[in-house]
Amino acid sequence: MIRFKNISKSFGSNQVLKNVNIDLSPSSINAFLGPNGSGKTTLIKILLGLVRPDSGDIFYEDRSIINDFEFKKNIGYMTQIANYPENLTAGDLLSLVQKIRACEPVFKDELLERFQVNDSLNKPLKHLSGGTKQKVNVVLSLMFDSPIIVLDEPSVGLDPQSVKLLKEYIINEKKRGKTILMTSHIIQDVNELSDNLNVLIEGNIVYSGGREMILQNTNSTSLEDAIINIYTSGTSC
Amino acid sequence: MLKILLMFEFKNLLKAKWFFFYAGFYFILTEALYYFSADPTKVYISLLNIILIVMPLISIIYGTQHFYNSKEYIQFLLAQPIDRKYIFLSNYISSLLATVGGFFVGAGIPLIAHELRGDVTMALFILSAGTLLGGIFLSIGFYIANKYDDKAKGLGSALVVWFFLCFLYDGLILGVLYFFSDYPIELPALIMSMLNPNDLARLFITLKLDVAALMGYTGAVYKNMLGTSLGLISTVFLMIAWFIIPLFMSYRKFDKKDF
Numbered sequence: 001m002i003r004f005k006n007i008s009k010s011f012g013s014n015q016v017l018k019n020v021n022i023d024l025s026p027s028s029i030n031a032f033l034g035p036n037g038s039g040k041t042t043l044i045k046i047l048l049g050l051v052r053p054d055s056g057d058i059f060y061e062d063r064s065i066i067n068d069f070e071f072k073k074n075i076g077y078m079t080q081i082a083n084y085p086e087n088l089t090a091g092d093l094l095s096l097v098q099k100i101r102a103c104e105p106v107f108k109d110e111l112l113e114r115f116q117v118n119d120s121l122n123k124p125l126k127h128l129s130g131g132t133k134q135k136v137n138v139v140l141s142l143m144f145d146s147p148i149i150v151l152d153e154p155s156v157g158l159d160p161q162s163v164k165l166l167k168e169y170i171i172n173e174k175k176r177g178k179t180i181l182m183t184s185h186i187i188q189d190v191n192e193l194s195d196n197l198n199v200l201i202e203g204n205i206v207y208s209g210g211r212e213m214i215l216q217n218t219n220s221t222s223l224e225d226a227i228i229n230i231y232t233s234g235t236s237c
Numbered sequence: 238m239l240k241i242l243l244m245f246e247f248k249n250l251l252k253a254k255w256f257f258f259y260a261g262f263y264f265i266l267t268e269a270l271y272y273f274s275a276d277p278t279k280v281y282i283s284l285l286n287i288i289l290i291v292m293p294l295i296s297i298i299y300g301t302q303h304f305y306n307s308k309e310y311i312q313f314l315l316a317q318p319i320d321r322k323y324i325f326l327s328n329y330i331s332s333l334l335a336t337v338g339g340f341f342v343g344a345g346i347p348l349i350a351h352e353l354r355g356d357v358t359m360a361l362f363i364l365s366a367g368t369l370l371g372g373i374f375l376s377i378g379f380y381i382a383n384k385y386d387d388k389a390k391g392l393g394s395a396l397v398v399w400f401f402l403c404f405l406y407d408g409l410i411l412g413v414l415y416f417f418s419d420y421p422i423e424l425p426a427l428i429m430s431m432l433n434p435n436d437l438a439r440l441f442i443t444l445k446l447d448v449a450a451l452m453g454y455t456g457a458v459y460k461n462m463l464g465t466s467l468g469l470i471s472t473v474f475l476m477i478a479w480f481i482i483p484l485f486m487s488y489r490k491f492d493k494k495d496f
Binding site for chain 2: 011045048049050051052069070071072073075077079081082083084085087088092096097099100101124150
């Protein structure tokens with residue numbers, strides 16, 4: 001269980017997160033949605049240790065993990081922009097992360113084969129296409145048996161076949177007990193993958209719950225309409 | 238952990254063309270100076286004048302630019318189980334190797350080769366001054382990049398700092414000397430010089446070259462105060478302080494920075 005407790009964060013005079021509280025259970029895919037600047041990326045970055053909160057704490061299995069860099073062994077993180085030192089190969093990058101974590105990448109071979117990255121392993125990253133770099137990113141984030149997986153706009157830059165493979169993989173990982181956090185603006189991805197939706201507007205969680213409940217509460221027939229209704233009304237439901 | 242990150246950074250650096258290009262520039266420059274002048278003192282002074290302008294510019298711009306360009310990679314590393322200080326250090330050391338290392342190899346090989354039967358000490362002084370100057374401006378560049386998230390603002394600030402310390406500051410000292418010429422201003426002027434790393438590097442070398450007399454009465458005062466071993470140690474100490482303080486300040490910024 002991951003518990004975000006009273007998380008607040010400001011950048012200068014702009015308060016991005018206002019006393020956010022969320023609980024995330026194992027075996028679940030949790031989507032974070034919201035208009036641009038709503039605070040969803042900041043919330044994810046606080047979990048990853050990229051941003052430090054002004055107040056509040058995050059607990060993982062009842063242990064505070066703010067400022068605990070060792071905790072990140074438990075996270076597989078897929079960044080939105082795959083931008084690594086360009087002169088090195090994808091193989092060098094995988095080897096670096098393997099050495100940093102000092103543990104066996106149990107799913108590496110399977111992922112390399114599934115996403116057809118094997119042929120690109122020895123090529124410098126600067127010679128790889130954006131899509132292939134993104135596939136390398138997928139392998140990097142999922143190759144360890146991490147109990148938490150964080151996906152920032154996971155389908156961006158991937159071809160339809162890879163998106164389908166990734167979705168199947170994510171659903172399978174959920175079944176294996178992983179807690180998955182995902183940000184996305186693509187409603188189709190959210191609809192197909194997520195169990196729980198967390199909608200942020202101006203730093204507040206205005207909705208947190210299942211897909212069916214959001215449709216019911218907003219009197220909408222599609223998830224897209226329901227989310228737009230929440231964005232436009234900007235109030236809790 | 239630092240070793241793992243450094244090995245990765247070094248591998249990246251060796252595969253980049255920059256290091257060889259920069260080292261090649263200093264190699265050709267030093268060789269050309271020896272080719273055109275048989276007097277090593279003239280070579281040192283010419284090389285020093287180039288180092289005093291080029292080394293700070295390249296180091297401060299490289300430091301700032303490298304940090305901004307590595308932002309996504311730093312974010313990726315921060316999401317891994319690594320202490321922030323190792324990420325900062327690996328980034329800094331690899332930049333140091335790219336700039337100062339390039340200078341050290343490029344200028345060092347011809348300087349040492351030509352001076353093996355001459356004054357190797359002076360060649361080492363030139364290399365030390367260039368190395369310290371590169372480290373200082375790289376630290377300042379890192380501090381600026383950590384302070385400003387906006388790349389244009391960061392690079393602009395880096396250029397302003399370089400221009401101020403390499404050109405305007407000396408103008409200020411000259412102005413003070415001119416306006417207060419009726420007063421014994423040499424000691425305050427010396428103190429002002431010591432507050433600028435570029436002037437420190439210049440003093441460090443010119444006093445060793447026995448050309449301070451060309452600087453008139455002020456030169457004599459400088460020679461008198463800094464020409465001693467204590468003066469030399471003070472100059473080196475101040476340059477190391479100029480190297481460490483911005484480096485420490487940029488680490489503090491990095492440690493608290495939101496990425």
